[in-house]
Amino acid sequence: MPRKGTENEGDRGNPVPDCIFCKIVAGTIPSRKFYEDDAVIGFLDINPAAPGHTLVVPKQHFKLIVDGTEEQVQKAFIGVRNVAGRLRSKLGCNAFNILVNQGREAGQAIEHFHVHIIPRVEGDGMRVNPPDRKMKDPEMDQILSKLR
Numbered sequence: 001m002p003r004k005g006t007e008n009e010g011d012r013g014n015p016v017p018d019c020i021f022c023k024i025v026a027g028t029i030p031s032r033k034f035y036e037d038d039a040v041i042g043f044l045d046i047n048p049a050a051p052g053h054t055l056v057v058p059k060q061h062f063k064l065i066v067d068g069t070e071e072q073v074q075k076a077f078i079g080v081r082n083v084a085g086r087l088r089s090k091l092g093c094n095a096f097n098i099l100v101n102q103g104r105e106a107g108q109a110i111e112h113f114h115v116h117i118i119p120r121v122e123g124d125g126m127r128v129n130p131p132d133r134k135m136k137d138p139e140m141d142q143i144l145s146k147l148r
């Protein structure tokens, strides 16, 4: 199935020259990496929201989840599972937020798909819940009719 996009190299999963995560994957920029499998690496976020805040980054470049192949996305989340397991077994983390910002408007700063795993502890004061928005039934039904 063809995929649209302007980053032709990225569309094929090849490294993109100015992408910081492609450089970290290649090892030309250092990172605090502690996990690697055939498809992803996991390393500590340079600006952690909490101790152990980790980024899981596919080795192949794609921007959005809808740009990745099913296999790329599956393997990315298998990596997330394994990294979360490492955080639990080694750091004793039993609660996490797993976040994926998709697109600039959603706060995706690096245009290379990545998953944040943020360990949480009781009383850490972090808030990631979106605000409540009331929507009327006709609006909800209109959206639903477009999606079906």
Ligand SMILES: [Zn+2]
Pocket (backbone or CB within 6 Å): 015, 016, 019, 020, 021, 022, 023, 060, 061, 062, 111, 112
């Ligand atoms: Zn990249």
